[in-house]
Amino acid sequence: MNNLLLLAIIITIVHSLGFPSFYHRSTDIHVEIAQAIEKCEGVELEMVRDSPKLSMVTLNKNQNKPNKGFVLFGEHARELISPETGLHFVKKLCSQNEEMKPIKDNYELRMIVNLNPLSREKVESGDFCKRENENGVDLNRNYKSHWSKDHDPEMVRTAPGPFAFSEAETQTVRDELKRFSPHVFFSIHSGTLALFTPYAYSKEQPTENISNMMQILTEVREKHCETCKMGSCGHEIGYLSPGTSMDYAYDDLKIPYSFTFEIYHGGLDIRTKKHALKFLEVQSTHNKHKITDEEKLDQLLRDHSCFATTSTKEMPPDECFKYFNPEEKDQYDFYVENWAQAITLSLNRVAEQRQSQQQS
Numbered sequence: 001m002n003n004l005l006l007l008a009i010i011i012t013i014v015h016s017l018g019f020p021s022f023y024h025r026s027t028d029i030h031v032e033i034a035q036a037i038e039k040c041e042g043v044e045l046e047m048v049r050d051s052p053k054l055s056m057v058t059l060n061k062n063q064n065k066p067n068k069g070f071v072l073f074g075e076h077a078r079e080l081i082s083p084e085t086g087l088h089f090v091k092k093l094c095s096q097n098e099e100m101k102p103i104k105d106n107y108e109l110r111m112i113v114n115l116n117p118l119s120r121e122k123v124e125s126g127d128f129c130k131r132e133n134e135n136g137v138d139l140n141r142n143y144k145s146h147w148s149k150d151h152d153p154e155m156v157r158t159a160p161g162p163f164a165f166s167e168a169e170t171q172t173v174r175d176e177l178k179r180f181s182p183h184v185f186f187s188i189h190s191g192t193l194a195l196f197t198p199y200a201y202s203k204e205q206p207t208e209n210i211s212n213m214m215q216i217l218t219e220v221r222e223k224h225c226e227t228c229k230m231g232s233c234g235h236e237i238g239y240l241s242p243g244t245s246m247d248y249a250y251d252d253l254k255i256p257y258s259f260t261f262e263i264y265h266g267g268l269d270i271r272t273k274k275h276a277l278k279f280l281e282v283q284s285t286h287n288k289h290k291i292t293d294e295e296k297l298d299q300l301l302r303d304h305s306c307f308a309t310t311s312t313k314e315m316p317p318d319e320c321f322k323y324f325n326p327e328e329k330d331q332y333d334f335y336v337e338n339w340a341q342a343i344t345l346s347l348n349r350v351a352e353q354r355q356s357q358q359q360s
Contacts, residue, residue: 022329023080024087025124026117030055033090033113040094042104049172052118052134056176057090059109067351068182070255071111071343072173072245075139077119077130079190081264081325081335086113086188088336089343103344106351110180115139115169129320133169137161140187141241142170143248146201160243173245177253184257184350185249186343190264190324193225196233198250198258200241205232209256216349217259224342225263227270233260257350263339266323271334 024032030045033055037043042063048056073086090113093100103109114120118134132138138159141147147164165171177185195217198206210232217230229236233246250258315323326332 019124019126020327020329020332022332023084023124023325026114026120029083029087029114032087033057036091036094043090043094048112048176049168052168054112054115054117054169054172057109057111057113059093059104059107061108063108065106065108067106067184067347067354068108068180069110069184069186069347069350070177070180070182070249071109071186071188072115073112073188074114074116074120075169075187075245076189076191077116077123077132078128078320079264079324080120080123080321081190081332082188083114083120084332085263085336085339085343086111089340092340092344099341099344102348102351107347109347110176110182112173112176115173126317128317129315132159133167135161135167137167139167139169140189140245141243142167143174143243143245143252145243145248145251147243158241164243170245174248177249177255181253182255183354184347185246185255185259186346187245187260188339188343189260189262192229192262192265193227193268193270194229194233194236194260194262195220195225195231196229196236196246196260196262197231198233198247200233200244200247200260202240203232203234203238205235206250208250212353213257213259216257216346216353219349220342220346223345224338225270227268228262259346261339261342263342264324264326264335266325270338271331 034045037045037057042060044058044061045055046058048054071086071089074083076082090111093103093109116133116139119130119132122130136159138161141158141160142164144164147160149160161167165174197210197213197217214231221228221230233244234240244260246258246260249255321327326335
């Protein structure tokens, strides 16, 4: 064994020791879902791709429920808290929790809890800044909707792939969405705190069903994330992101409710509503005019969105981890429960709106 290979192995071992024990490794996610649904009526787990191995959780499959929802977790590998929230949501679905009864009664659901498993395994081994898939492609830039290799010059970096749907992971999402034709779609991320509607590829705001979507997000914001930015992604962030799953669901597949939730930012704490604006302290000292806390917060939320493809090349791996994921167990428990509740609330409000539309 040469010295470089030995050094790489040692570094991997050291970094992996920093992976908190309360997080789940990719194999554990699959196993725990399988265990949770053993005695869970109406919930199934099926393999939808062999390479990479992708599984999908279904609720009330082909049961002719009035509403259909699709939830996607883990597009970006370093955003570990996204699949963790998906796992928690599945466990709640299979518990005796009364909060989940309306979902079980009114929905056929499909969920991919860990879309980027091969790169997540690298994150689990200490490569905490890894965002793209095993081919170096950003999955949330690889969808057909306005896909382009040309990006906003303000962007730090993007990796859209050689062509739209070049990746097995995005092909799987495309095929399952087309087969299922849901009424509501969610993509769950971390890196900032935000509740987004289309469009990500444009600063123009859509008109189709936007008032209904904003009504739902307003309630979610009030109850689960008062600090969150809210609204049309490209307009709110100020960056253009062609080829996202949210825009593909909304524009290409005409799914009327299409959302992206960004559920964690290491510089903010939604539990105490205190703004830890440490990421902007250095920048603000070099500005000619004084920056208010509100301006700092707005810049912080814009710069660190998953859509902004923030560069982490100069960031140490441990900084990357806490940038995108809760470090402490009590914080972790709060976030997975908070956002499982937010997804549940959103699904219920979509069902209520659709029922009202059908009756009018």
